Every structure is written in structure tokens, then in C-alpha cells.
Amino acid sequence: xxxxxxxxxxxxxxxxxxxxxxxxxxxxxxxxxxxxxxxxxxxxxxxxxxxxxxxxxxxxxxxxxxxxxxxxxxxxxxxxxxxxxxxxxxxxxxxxxxxxxxxxxxxxxxxxxxxxxxxxxxxxxxxxxxxxxxxxxxxxxxxxxxxxxxxxxxxxxxxxxxxxxxxxxxxxxxxxxxxxxxxxxxxxxxxxxxxxxxxxxxxxxxxxxxxxxxxxxxxxxxxxxxxxxxxxxxxxxxxxxxxxxxxxxxxxxxxxxxxxxxxxxxxxxxxxxxxxxxxxxxxxxxxxxxxxxxxxxxxxxxxxxxxxxxxxxxxxxxxxxxxxxxxxxxxxxxxxxxxxxxxxxxxxxxxxxxxxxxxxxxxxxxxxxxxxxxxx
Amino acid sequence: xxxxxxxxxxxxxxxxxxxxxxxxxxxxxxxxxxxxxxxxxxxxxxxxxxxxxxxxxxxxxxxxxxxxxxxxxxxxxxxxxxxxxxxxxxxxxxxxxxxxxxxxxxxxxxxxxxxxxxxxxxxxxxxxxxxxxxxxxxxxxxxxxxxxxxxxxxxxxxxxxxxxxxxxxxxxxxxxxxxxxxxxxxxxxxxxxxxxxxxxxxxxxxxxxxxxxxxxxxxxxxxxxxxxxxxxxxxxxxxxxxxxxxxxxxxxxxxxxxxx
Numbered sequence: 273x274x275x276x277x278x279x280x281x282x283x284x285x286x287x288x289x290x291x292x293x294x295x296x297x298x299x300x301x302x303x304x305x306x307x308x309x310x311x312x313x314x315x316x317x318x319x320x321x322x323x324x325x326x327x328x329x330x331x332x333x334x335x336x337x338x339x340x341x342x343x344x345x346x347x348x349x350x351x352x353x354x355x356x357x358x359x360x361x362x363x364x365x366x367x368x369x370x371x372x373x374x375x376x377x378x379x380x381x382x383x384x385x386x387x388x389x390x391x392x393x394x395x396x397x398x399x400x401x402x403x404x405x406x407x408x409x410x411x412x413x414x415x416x417x418x419x420x421x422x423x424x425x426x427x428x429x430x431x432x433x434x435x436x437x438x439x440x441x442x443x444x445x446x447x448x449x450x451x452x453x454x455x456x457x458x459x460x461x462x463x464x465x466x467x468x469x470x471x472x473x474x475x476x477x478x479x480x481x482x483x484x485x486x487x488x489x490x491x492x493x494x495x496x497x498x499x500x501x502x503x504x505x506x507x508x509x510x511x512x513x514x515x516x517x518x519x520x521x522x523x524x525x526x527x528x529x530x531x532x533x534x535x536x537x538x539x540x541x542x543x544x545x546x547x548x549x550x551x552x553x554x555x556x557x558x559x560x561x562x563x564x565x566x567x568x569x570x571x572x573x574x575x576x577x578x579x580x581x582x583x584x585x586x587x588x589x590x591x592x593x594x595x596x597x598x599x600x601x602x603x604x605x606x607x608x609x610x611x612x613x614x615x616x617x618x619x620x621x622x623x624x625x626x627x628x629x630x631x632x633x634x635x636x637x638x639x640x641x642x643x644x645x646x647x648x
Numbered sequence: 649x650x651x652x653x654x655x656x657x658x659x660x661x662x663x664x665x666x667x668x669x670x671x672x673x674x675x676x677x678x679x680x681x682x683x684x685x686x687x688x689x690x691x692x693x694x695x696x697x698x699x700x701x702x703x704x705x706x707x708x709x710x711x712x713x714x715x716x717x718x719x720x721x722x723x724x725x726x727x728x729x730x731x732x733x734x735x736x737x738x739x740x741x742x743x744x745x746x747x748x749x750x751x752x753x754x755x756x757x758x759x760x761x762x763x764x765x766x767x768x769x770x771x772x773x774x775x776x777x778x779x780x781x782x783x784x785x786x787x788x789x790x791x792x793x794x795x796x797x798x799x800x801x802x803x804x805x806x807x808x809x810x811x812x813x814x815x816x817x818x819x820x821x822x823x824x825x826x827x828x829x830x831x832x833x834x835x836x837x838x839x840x841x842x843x844x845x846x847x848x849x850x851x852x853x854x855x856x857x858x859x860x861x862x863x864x865x866x867x868x869x870x871x872x873x874x875x876x877x878x879x880x881x882x883x884x885x886x887x888x889x890x891x892x893x894x895x896x897x898x899x900x901x902x903x904x905x906x907x908x
Contacts, residue, residue, distance in 0.1 A: 334862045335809055335810075335811060335858065335862060336809055337669070338668060338669020338670065338858065338861050338862050339669060339670060339671035339675075339861070339862065340668075340669060340670075340671075389704040390704075391702075391704060391705060421693075486726070514756060518753075518754055518756070519726060519753045519754065519755075520755070521755040522755075560755070560756045560757070631672065634671045635671060636670065636671055636672050636673070638694065639704035639705060640693075640694060640695075640696070640702070640704060640705035641691075641693060641694055642693050642724060643692060643693045643697060643724065643734060643737075644697075645697065645730070645733050645734045645737050646693065646724050646725060646730050646733075646734065648733065
């Protein structure tokens with residue numbers, strides 16, 4: 273059993289053809305189906321029903337999550353990558369400054385983030401099995417485990433048996449974006465490297481669950497394919513994981529493509545209103561699922577989306593290895609050169625600033641919401 | 649009104665409050681005060697258990713131990729083993745042996761795992777904890793937990809945060825009827841009327857969190873719950889009139905017979 277089988281029979285067409293009556297019916301239900309979700313992301317839903325969607329989304333978010341936002345920080349371990357992904361700053365064929373942090377450098381970066389208040393950390397790395405080996409990842413997690421109640425990873429897909437030792441070392445979550453659920457778009461965006469294998473990536477969350485990860489994050493990189501279709505496939509994936517990986521906390525991310533190194537033009541741009549519609553539709557259909565928003569989005573939009581469904585936010589982020597403390601600088605001649613970032617962030621506020629704004633909006637920024645004990 | 653007695657300790661308030669989902673520590677403190685509660689539960693996963701006085705995980709610092717009995721909870725635990733580990737660390741960090749045992753492996757509905765809960769309760773009671781287990785409204789499980797030495801049972805009215813009220817009424821009635829330890833109705837109480845209903849049914853106490861924490865005015869909602877709990881308990885102690893199918897005149901027609 274795999275989600276790839278269900279992927280063929282999703283109500284994708286409804287995202288285009290839903291009528292206002294379908295939207296109204298979806299809005300009127302207590303528990304919503306994938307068909308309802310498709311109606312809610314359809315053209316018929318926005319702008320006509322957006323306000324009502326937002327109102328209901330706000331209510332549901334309050335009820336299920338209360339007035340709290342969990343904060344986390346990404347820590348980039350390495351920007352080495354063997355994959356060619358046309359949209360990514362770390363793509364193998366980009367001529368960039370590549371760095372893999374040593375364990376000592378990782379700890380220095382983590383120490384900085386700990387001082388900032390973060391207790392939830394996301395370790396991010398490209399896919400380069402020789403430099404970013406499972407031993408390396410395991411060691412990073414092992415060394416961080418004592419000080420970090422929640423450690424998640426966003427790394428190249430691995431086998432269940434390879435995830436096992438990383439979980440045992442104290443990792444709680446695994447994040448993997450399918451990027452695009454459209455096989456043709458996926459193929460054209462990932463011409464070289466192991467990432468070419470669509471199904472291997474699609475089944476990653478189930479392998480991670482089998483290995484014992486307690487938190488599973490999925491997402492689609494919005495902008496590669498028409499977003500409404502992607503949204504339905506993403507929702508289908510969520511629904512599948514809720515059924516099959518029932519003990520895991522499932523979260524969903526909604527990254528929009530940002531400018532990166534290289535000459536890539538976003539093929540299917542997604543507007544801010546589209547993002548708003550998607551957040552509301554996700555919340556209305558999956559009231560208990562956490563929705564993650566990164567610093568890819570500008571401050572005003574991030575703040576505006578908080579009441580509508582966001583439950584986890586990064587803040588003060590850097591998307592290059594060593595970005596927080598200047599670790600891993602490559603020295604060329606007499607000059608130090610920083611590693612290249614994956615993408616530019618749009619919300620440059622510090623974590624303290626974000627926390628202050630959240631408090632001002634009536635939300636408690638929660639830094640610690642898990643405990644090391646639960647990962648042993 | 650009679651006092652609530654749990655594990656030899658007396659409480660004047662029959663409302664227990666949760667501390668999650670509040671907009672701030674200050675908002676929580678104000679709501680706790682307005683609720684008149686004497687026992688509050690705190691998720692250990694949100695607290696600093698390292699002993700380092702972590703100011704970024706300071707939820708416990710908002711709960712004044714001179715005013716409230718602290719009831720740490722194991723929310724986040726998915727197995728008996730995890731719950732026991734968390735409970736022991738929590739006891740060291742909080743100096744409280746009271747424990748709300750919560751084991752819900754399903755993060756979607758947060759429904760408690762009966763098998764793991766019983767297993768953990770047996771271990772923790774032996775380990776000198778005062779155990780208040782969160783359970784589905786299962787009368788047999790409630791008896792098993794009482795036999796295991798738990799201080800209360802805490803059956804759910806409906807899933808946590810759902811505000812659906814007491815959907816498990818028939819089973820809770822059996823639990824109350826058969827109880828030898830206090831029964832605390834926990835979870836799903838979205839309105840003061842739900843709390844009053846539980847108290848009228850004969851529940852010994854209720855636990856409320858979401859309905860107060862996410863209210864537009866948590867302080868006023870907390871006092872509304874306080875009033876409802878008091879009213880429900882008073883009605884139970886006085887004796888609520890039995891339901892009848894047909895009307896019964898408030899001025900009996902045959903009353904003149906006795907009149908002079």
C-alpha cells in the first residue's frame with residue numbers, strides 16, 4: 273500500500289470545476305472530505321467565500337490549538353547536494369560556496385539558537401550521502417539531544433533501517449517535501465540525481481514512521497505546478513498519512529518558491545491571496561493538523577496568517593550552513609567566504625521581534641512544547 | 649456544599665483547571681484566580697525538567713504552589729514507558745507526586761490508550777504517585793484503575809478541546825454509580841452548562857481548559873464555569889427532580905381537600 277496508488281484517483285478536477293454551491297456545501301459541513309477541500313481551493317471559493325473561510329478557520333484554530341504559536345529554527349548542516357533541482361539554490365550544477373559543518377561547528381550554531389530561546393530545532397541538509405552520512409547525522413542528533421527537547425530533520429530520503437539509529441539518537445521529527453505531486457512536473461524539475469525517483473520520495477514518510485519518528489512533516493513547493501491541483505494532492509497525502517501513520521503528529525508546510533541562485537523562473541506563481549485560501553482550506557479540512565510557515569514569507573503576511581491556521585513558525589532564520597555564527601567559513605587567500613544560502617528569506621525579523629509581535633497579537637510564543645524524555 | 653476529597657486531601661472547589669492554550673502566562677493566572685480552582689494541571693512537556701531554570705520554558709513559574717495543588721500531566725506520552733519516564737522526571741522537577749496520567753497515541757483525537765494507561769497506572773501507584781488517569785468513559789477500565797490504586801478516574805465527556813459536551817453520558821453514569829473513588833469528568837466541556845450537567849449527574853469534579861483559555865474573556869468565562877460547577881453540585885446534593893413524560897401541575901387540583 274502506498275499513497276502513489278491513491279494519487280491517481282484524487283478529485284483534482286473539482287479544484288477547477290467546483291461551483292459556488294459546492295463551496296457552500298463544504299462550508300456547511302462539520303467534517304470535510306477531500307471533495308470539500310477541492311471545492312475550498314477552487315476558483316469558486318475565492319474571493320467570494322474567502323472571508324467566511326477565514327472566519328471558520330480562525331475559530332477552528334483557536335479551538336484546537338488555542339492562542340499559542342510554537343517557534344522553531346532551522347539549522348543548515350550542509351549545502352552539498354548531488355541532485356539537480358532546477359529551482360534550488362543548492363542544486364548540484366550551481367557554482368556556489370559549499371560547506372558541510374563539522375560537529376563542533378554544528379554545536380556552535382546550535383548554541384547560538386539555544387541562547388536565542390529556541391528549544392525546537394530543524395536540522396537541514398542537502399542530499400550528499402558521502403559528506404552527509406547517516407553516521408554524521410546520528411552524531412549530530414546524539415550531541416544535540418541533551419539540550420534540545422525536539423530535534424527534527426529535513427534531509428535526503430533514507431531507508432527505514434538508516435533512520436532507526438537517528439531516531440534512537442533522539443530525533444523526533446522528519447520533514448520531507450514532495451516538491452510536486454505532478455509526476456511530469458516532478459520529472460522535469462529533477463533531471464539528475466537520486467531525487468529523480470518520485471515514488472521513493474513519496475514513500476519517505478511511511479519509512480520514517482516505521483523507523484519510529486513521532487512527527488512527520490510534508491509539503492509541496494508551491495509554484496512548480498498549478499497550485500490548486502498540488503493542494504488537492506497534498507491534502508490527499510495528509511489524509512492518507514492520518515489513516516496509515518496514526519500515531520504520528522502530522523504537520524504540513526506550504527513553502528512558496530522564492531528567488532534562488534541560478535536563472536530559474538517560477539513556472540506557476542502563487543499569490544498571497546492563494547496562500548491565504550490554501551491555509552484556510554487546510555485548516556477547515558484538517559482541524560487537528562499543524563500548519564508550518566517559514567520566513568520565506570514577508571512579515572506582514574506571516575502575521576496575518578497566524579490567526580487563520582498557522583501553528584508553527586520559524587523566526588530569525590538563516591538558510592546557509594554557518595549562517596548564525598559564521599561557522600564553516602571557507603578561507604580563500606586572506607578572505608573568508610560564507611556558504612551560499614538555499615533561498616532568500618523575506619521576514620528578516622529576529623526571533624525576539626517575532627515573539628514580541630505574536631504576544632502583541634494575543635498569542636503566546638511557545639519555545640518548548642516537547643521533552644527529551646519522550647524521545648528516549 | 650460538601651468538600652471534594654481526593655487521596656485524603658480536601659478541596660472546596662470542584663473545578664480543576666488546565667493551563668494550555670492561553671494567550672499568555674498572565675492571562676492564565678488571572679483566569680485561574682477567577683475560577684476559584686485549587687488544583688491545576690500543567691503539561692510536563694512544556695515545563696523545564698532539566699533543573700536549569702529555563703526562562704524559555706517557565707510555565708510552572710506562573711502556578712503559585714501556595715494557592716494551587718500542582719497536577720503535572722504526561723500529555724505527549726504515547727506509551728506507558730514514556731509516561732512513567734516523564735512522570736518520574738516531572739516529580740523531581742516539580743516536587744509533586746500528584747499526576748494526571750495521559751497517554752494518547754493518536755494526536756488527531758487525543759483519545760487515551762486504555763491498555764497503556766492501566767499498565768502505567770499500576771507502575772506509578774507502586775512508585776508512590778497519586779495517579780489521576782485520563783480515560784475514555786469505560787466503566788470496566790474505571791474499576792480496574794480503582795483496583796490498581798488510582799486516586800480518581802477522569803473519564804472524557806468528548807475529545808479534548810472539542811467542546812462537544814458530554815457525549816459519553818450513559819457510560820459516565822455507570823462509572824459514577826459504581827465508583828469507589830472520585831470521578832472527574834475531563835475533556836470536551838465547552839460550555840458552563842456542560843460542566844453543570846456533569847455535576848448534576850453526580851460527578852465529583854470537572855476539569856476545564858480550552859473553553860476558558862480560548863474564550864474572548866477568559867476571566868469571565870472562568871467565573872461562569874465556577875458558577876456552573878457550584879450550581880450543578882448544589883442541585884446534585886439537593887436532588888434533581890426526576891424526569892417525567894407528562895406535565896405535572898405546579899398548583900395541584902386536589903389541594904383544597906386539606907384547606908380549612
